[in-house]
Amino acid sequence: MFNWLKNLGKPKQTSTDPAFETVSYQGFDIYPEPKAEGGQYRLQGRIVKVIDQEPREYLLIRSDLLPSAELAAELMVAKAKRVIDENGERIFG
Numbered sequence: 001m002f003n004w005l006k007n008l009g010k011p012k013q014t015s016t017d018p019a020f021e022t023v024s025y026q027g028f029d030i031y032p033e034p035k036a037e038g039g040q041y042r043l044q045g046r047i048v049k050v051i052d053q054e055p056r057e058y059l060l061i062r063s064d065l066l067p068s069a070e071l072a073a074e075l076m077v078a079k080a081k082r083v084i085d086e087n088g089e090r091i092f093g
Contacts (some may be wrong), residue, residue, distance in 0.1 A: 020073040023080075030080040034072035041072035047080050047091065056092040058083075064074040 023030040029048045034041040043062040048055055060080055066072040083091060 006047045020069075023077050025043040025081050027083050028080075030077050032059055032073035032076040032080075033067075034069040035077065037065060037068070040067060041069045043072050043079065045073070045080060047084065049089065049091065051091070051092070056089075058091045 008035065020032040020034075023052040025050060031043060035044045036042075043060075043064040043066065045060050047058040047060060050056070060076065060083065062076075062079065064072070065077065066075065078084070
């Protein structure tokens with residue numbers, strides 16, 4: 001009867017962005033995290049590698065806007081692989 005009371009004070013879930021699986025590539029982990037913007041999705045994600053037992057992280061954000069989160073995630077992985085191929089661990093420096 002008073003189900004709405006159960007939700008009172010709980011934070012509302014505002015993110016509808018889907019989560020995508022991590023992709024491992026040449027010792028790096030690629031986390032696609034497309035960001036919703038104006039009905040489209042910005043190409044965004046993180047490249048992570050553990051170096052000397054410490055995780056290092058590189059945030060990859062591009063100006064590309066795509067019509068779906070899936071497409072943005074797919075393109076982010078491709079661009080992250082290219083960044084890794086061209087720069088390796090230098091991206092953290």
